[in-house]
Amino acid sequence: MAGTADLDSAMATAGEPISEEEALQRLRQSEDQSHQYYAAWWLGRMRSRHPETVPLLQAALRRRQPRAVSSGVEENAVARNAARALGKLGDPQAIPDLLATLEDEDDGLREAAARALGELRAREAVSPICARLASDQAGQPLPNSLRLREPCEALIEALGDIGLVAPDVVDVIQPFAIHERPLIRSAAARALFQLTQDRRWGHNLIELLEHPQLQVRRSALMDLGAVGWRPALEPIRDTLAENSLKLIALRGLVERGQAPPDTETVLRAMDDLL
Amino acid sequence: MNKTGADGLSLVRPFIRAVERADSADGLQKATKNLAGAIAALAKADHQDESHCDPETWDVIDCLLQVLGFNNPGAAVAAVDGLIAIGPPAVEPLLGSLDERNYGARAWAVRALAGIGDVRGLDLLESALACDIGPSVRRAAARGLGQLRLEALPQIDQINVRQRCLDALLGGGGDGEWVVRYAVTVGLEQLLLGMGRAEPGHRSGLQALQELAGEPGDDTPVVRLRAGLALSRLAGGAGG
Numbered sequence: 001m002a003g004t005a006d007l008d009s010a011m012a013t014a015g016e017p018i019s020e021e022e023a024l025q026r027l028r029q030s031e032d033q034s035h036q037y038y039a040a041w042w043l044g045r046m047r048s049r050h051p052e053t054v055p056l057l058q059a060a061l062r063r064r065q066p067r068a069v070s071s072g073v074e075e076n077a078v079a080r081n082a083a084r085a086l087g088k089l090g091d092p093q094a095i096p097d098l099l100a101t102l103e104d105e106d107d108g109l110r111e112a113a114a115r116a117l118g119e120l121r122a123r124e125a126v127s128p129i130c131a132r133l134a135s136d137q138a139g140q141p142l143p144n145s146l147r148l149r150e151p152c153e154a155l156i157e158a159l160g161d162i163g164l165v166a167p168d169v170v171d172v173i174q175p176f177a178i179h180e181r182p183l184i185r186s187a188a189a190r191a192l193f194q195l196t197q198d199r200r201w202g203h204n205l206i207e208l209l210e211h212p213q214l215q216v217r218r219s220a221l222m223d224l225g226a227v228g229w230r231p232a233l234e235p236i237r238d239t240l241a242e243n244s245l246k247l248i249a250l251r252g253l254v255e256r257g258q259a260p261p262d263t264e265t266v267l268r269a270m271d272d273l274l
Numbered sequence: 275m276n277k278t279g280a281d282g283l284s285l286v287r288p289f290i291r292a293v294e295r296a297d298s299a300d301g302l303q304k305a306t307k308n309l310a311g312a313i314a315a316l317a318k319a320d321h322q323d324e325s326h327c328d329p330e331t332w333d334v335i336d337c338l339l340q341v342l343g344f345n346n347p348g349a350a351v352a353a354v355d356g357l358i359a360i361g362p363p364a365v366e367p368l369l370g371s372l373d374e375r376n377y378g379a380r381a382w383a384v385r386a387l388a389g390i391g392d393v394r395g396l397d398l399l400e401s402a403l404a405c406d407i408g409p410s411v412r413r414a415a416a417r418g419l420g421q422l423r424l425e426a427l428p429q430i431d432q433i434n435v436r437q438r439c440l441d442a443l444l445g446g447g448g449d450g451e452w453v454v455r456y457a458v459t460v461g462l463e464q465l466l467l468g469m470g471r472a473e474p475g476h477r478s479g480l481q482a483l484q485e486l487a488g489e490p491g492d493d494t495p496v497v498r499l500r501a502g503l504a505l506s507r508l509a510g511g512a513g514g
Contacts, residue, residue: 214299214347240303240348242378244410247453251496267500274385274417274457 020048027056036060036078044085054091057082061097064109080112087116095122102128111151118158126164129155130172139179152176153187160191160226170195177201182208182216190223202229209239217241225249228256233266243273286312286330290337303348306341309334310356317359335364339371342386343379350382358389365392372398377408384411388418393435396422400442409451416446416454420461424468433473439465440475447482452494459486459497463504480508 018026018039023046026032026039040060043053060082065075083101086094094116101113102125110132117125132138138150156173173195176188186208193201205227208220217239224232230253236246250270254263289309296302313334334356341353357364368387373379384402387395395418402415419439424432443465446458466479486492487501 212300242347242410243351244413244453247456251452251494254496254499263499264503267496267503270456270496270500271417271460274413274460 018042020046020050023048024050024052024056027060033075033078037081040078040081040085044081044088047088054086054089054093057086057089058094058097061086061094061101064101064104064106066105076106076109080109083109083112083116087112087119090120092120092122095120095124098122099125099128102132107147107149107151111154114151114154114158118154118161121162123162123164126159126162126166126169129158130169133159133172133176139176139184148181148184152179152184156184156187156191157226160187160194163194165195177204182211182213183219186216186219186223190226193227193229199229199231202227202232205229206232206235209235214241218245221245221249225252226256228252230257230259230261230266233261233269237269237273246273284330285316286334289313290333293337293341299346299348302341302344302346303352306338306349306356307352309337310352310359313356314359317361331360331363332367335360335367338364339367339383342371342382343373343376345378350378354382354386354389357386361390362392365390365394369395369398377406377411380406381408381410381414384414384418388414388421391418391421391423393422393424393427396435396438400438403442403446403454409449409454412446412449412451412454413457416443416457416461418461419443419446420464436465436469436473437475440479444478444482447486452492452497455486455492455494455497456500459483459501459504463507466504466508480505483508 020043023039023042026035027043029035040057042048043050043057061079063075064079079101083098086098098113098117098120099122101109102117104110104113114125114129117129132150133152133155135150138148139152140149141147142149156176159169159173170192173188173191176184177192179185179188186205189201189204189208192198193205202224205220205224209217209224209232211217211220218241221236221239221241222245224236225248233250233253236249236253239246247270250266250273254266254270257266286309289305289312292305293302293309296305313331338353338356338360341349344350357368365387368383368390372383380402384399387398399415399418403412403419406412406415419442422435422439424435427435439461443458443461446454446461449455449458462479462483466476466483469476469479483501483504487498487505491498492501
């Protein structure tokens with residue numbers, strides 16, 4: 001599940017409305033990085049079509065810094081938002097810079113780059129992403145940290161979104177379907193379902209809707225929406241989670257899924273959740 | 275409503291206590307569901323007199339209102355069901371309880387008001403759809419604006435209320451969030467189904483649905499589909 005939705009809606013309400021020209025100006029200057037951070041987010045959120053937008057975001061991505069363990073690196077926060085925005089804007093011109101960012105030492109940046117490459121359906125990214133996932137201990141936690149060595153969830157989801165169906169891609173993802181962390185299992189089931197259309201992965205996601213942790217149920221909801229598997233309609237309706245997330249999942253069933261159940265049945269379930 | 279059994283013992287008190295004592299998310303959800311189920315069964319058995327409401331019902335309302343603020347979606351769903359079962363007596367407490375700082379709780383409260391359909395909620399539904407910061411609140415308000423129960427009002431008041439609902443929904447059609455526009459299509463469908471074709475506003479309501487459904491229509495496919503469904507249902511009920 002993309003973890004940026006909360007941040008996005010928080011910023012949508014916290015940030016003051018600005019014009020596209022103002023956003024571009026804020027990204028161009030370099031004295032105030034919080035201005036750049038907000039501008040990069042804004043341009044993605046508003047789907048800016050200005051000819052300068054993508055080049056400026058690429059430049060922001062290139063200003064990322066080697067990450068010192070002790071200090072927070074502001075440039076990288078701007079670069080993360082730039083990567084996210086480039087994913088939203090859908091311009092393939094950004095792919096080479098995102099591929100380079102996928103090799104960065106900063107795992108937060110690798111995560112943002114992987115998600116953006118998934119959104120751009122960048123087939124060039126499949127082999128470097130697979131290499132990362134197949135690397136030694138990719139799914140093991142970093143010492144003294146909750147983070148894994150690789151941002152596995154984002155990498156796996158990107159493979160599913162890109163949708164390049166190949167046996168070696170499936171082989172790389174499959175071990176994560178039994179990872180000890182349920183969020184990783186959810187991402188793996190989502191991607192494997194997208195790539196193989198094998199219903200067993202849909203059933204795995206439905207099982208996760210009954211997980212005791214709300215965060216896991218939320219993630220399974222988003223993943224079922226992403227695959228659009230309509231037989232999940234009733235489990236989605238009945239799981240204990242916010243209606244907002246159920247509605248997003250059911251929207252995915254309507255827009256991406258196939259009958260049965262028919263579209264009107266899914267819409268009726270959505271009406272009941274409003 | 276009489277919440278006291280033939281033997282003089284309270285029927286709902288133990289259910290309230292169970293909610294108050296719940297010490298886990300799951301326990302709270304189950305206890306709230308039980309309380310809501312009990313109050314719904316009693317409300318049904320009573321064929322309740324809406325103006326009359328005994329002290330225990332106020333305690334139930336209080337208890338359910340608190341649950342709306344606990345950030346426990348399962349329990350909140352059950353609490354909303356309970357408040358809707360209680361009906362009109364819950365309207366004033368709901369209107370008085372809206373929490374400025376907690377939009378999750380506000381969304382559930384607006385959902386309960388929408389489900390009850392009492393016209394005393396109109397002002398709140400209008401302002402919630404127009405300017406609440408939470409999309410889930412605006413969404414619940416849009417749905418509620420389509421389902422106010424107006425049978426008891428004189429004809430002229432019904433028409434005026436429906437016009438206000440329509441104006442609010444037409445404004446909500448321009449909301450930035452797809453889910454609010456989706457709820458607006460649902461609200462418009464229900465409102466127009468209850469409206470005579472000759473009634474002022476019927477035409478502009480249909481036009482709004484056509485704009486959402488048609489070419490190019492709304493940006494979000496599911497909103498276009500829902501608006502299309504509303505139009506076909508409205509065309510199907512052509513007798514009205």
